[in-house]
Amino acid sequence: MNLENTLAFAKRQDEADELRDFRNQFLFPKHEDQNFIYLCGNSLGLQPKVTKEVMSHQLDNWANYAVEGWFDGNEPWMFYHKELKKLIAPIVGALPVEVCPMNTLTVNLHLLMVSFYQPKGKRFKIIMEGGAFPSDQYAIESQVKFHGYEPDQAIIEVFPRKGEDVLRTEDIIIKIKENKDEIALVLFGGINYYTGQWYDMEAITKAGHEIGAIVGWDLAHAAGNVPVKLHDWGVDFACWCSYKYQNSGPGGISGIFVHEKHFSNQDLNRFAGWWGYQENKRFKMEKGFIPESGADGWQVSCTQVMPMALYHASLQIFNQVGSFEKLRNKSIALTNYLEFTINEVNKSLGTNQYTIITPQDPASRGAQLSIIASQNGKQIFDGLMENHILGDWREPNVIRLSPVPLYNSFEDVFLTGQALLAITKKILKSS
Template structure:
């Protein structure tokens, strides 16, 4: 697409957008009766307008049925998670049996590592990206310690080359091969939260399997953002939060994936709970844990009805939009336009005030650009907020902007560029 830095071009793109009507299904933050341009869906997605209705429906079920709500009403809570499974599966490239909504992200990461991090002999190490989100770092450190190992000895971190911001796939694969005798688990984030880099999940997964390691992924910034094929790529396990690109609300329920090749493996450890017991015998209350087949067998506590209702509401919007393919097509165009207007800002300023550290190739990124501000970055970020542009600030000098295809427009991007230029001129020259 040949981009143009003018309002007429942006409006023409929006008029031709097959997804343009979905914007009207979301609520935007508002101050003094003016909506923000919201570019922070990589941190917390917007609230669907139906959120109040779906919560009220479940509150009414509670009011009208009380405990019988587990089995009575239009959406009995006992089986409610199954409605979500059918809609979650296409988003992550899985079968419904391989996914389950439950708990929160880091809790699920721990539960899955109980099963899939099984150090034995020399194979005790976990390899991960350097600079992963702290929750992943802490979870992996504590799991390693739980098995009696020193994190300094048992964790391999892969960092970008000196002078570079993103990881090269060949460097990740090389480190995996170099440590083939010692790696038990390959565990990366699908998209790095800081740089916005989408790792080559298929290639990295194959490299891990080639050395006999288990491969897992934290899809916090990937699920609902980019097309992943967890089943086809043979990934062993994955988990994600639903409150970023999937708009389920703050602290929304997490999701897990377990590949069907592991369903019959009775040697997998797991921390068991009543809700993961085989469904048709659950109420017999017998001793001796027998897991339900599939990802449901990793459940511990009963269905989180209210968070699941919010997630269900958003998943139905994804279904209406045609799931990932149409969203991805628009995302590539929107993010490409954002890159274009940022470069135009640099041209207008006559120097490179903003350096984009997210990969240029759309195959290496989702709906996010991370931008290093050369001068007065935090002041410029605050200036954008004052001008009703809401992105995300990361120390020491990165502004993250995330154009979400369900609710952002080309006009949003054009206006963001105009605001960035105006704010930059004002602040850098003072």
């Protein structure tokens, strides 16, 4: 398709978009009675309009049933997570039994590492991407210390080549093979939060398994954003937050994946709690932990009903879409158009004011472009905010813009490009 930097073209794309009406199911932030163009779903997704209704329903259950709500009503809390499991599984390419909504992301990362980071002898190292999100870095540092190792000895970080912004898959695989006798765990983020690079999860998982390592993924920026096939790729474990591309609200509940191949492994360590105990015997209150089958056996505390309700509201919208492929196709088209408009800004300015550090190949990115401004980056970002365009600033010099297919439009992208050009001209002229 020949892209055009015109409002008429953007409107035609929106008119032809089979997902266009889903935009009306979300609430947009306002300033002075004007909606923001919201391009920050990579940080916090918008609130679905149905969220209040779903939450109100659970508040009514609490009011009407009190403690009996665990077993009474049309959605007893005791089993509420099972409804979510059916809706989560297609989003991450899993079987329902392999997923469970629970806790928050870094808590789940720790719980899963208790089971899947088991250093022995000279095989004690963890390999990860350099520049991972700080929470992952801290979790991994503390886990290796817990096992008696120093982080600089036990953690292998893979960085881009000098002068490059993103990692090459071959460099990751080479580093895995170079340390094949020492790596116990391969643990990457599915999409790097800073650059927006989507790693080749299938190839990296295969490389990790070929050297006898366990492979896990933090899908904070990938779940609900790009199509992943955790079961088919043989991933050992994964976890994610749900408040970014899955719109479950600030600090929303997390989810975990454990491949079914591990369900019968009695040698896995785990930090146990009552809610992970065998469901049909849980209320006998007996000693001796017996895990519930599947991912549910990694639960520790009881169902977080209200956070699950927020997540459930958004998951129902994903279910209405019917096919993640539809979301992915629109995501590619929107992100391609955003890339085009930014390049058009550079052409109009006659300079390379903006450099996109996110990979150009759609197969290596999701609904995010990370942009470096050669001059006045923070001032330009603030200018976008003043013009009702809400993106995300990351130190020291990156503007992240994320056109989300559920609620963003081609017109959003076009207007962002026009605003970016006008703001840049004004700031550069005055500087």
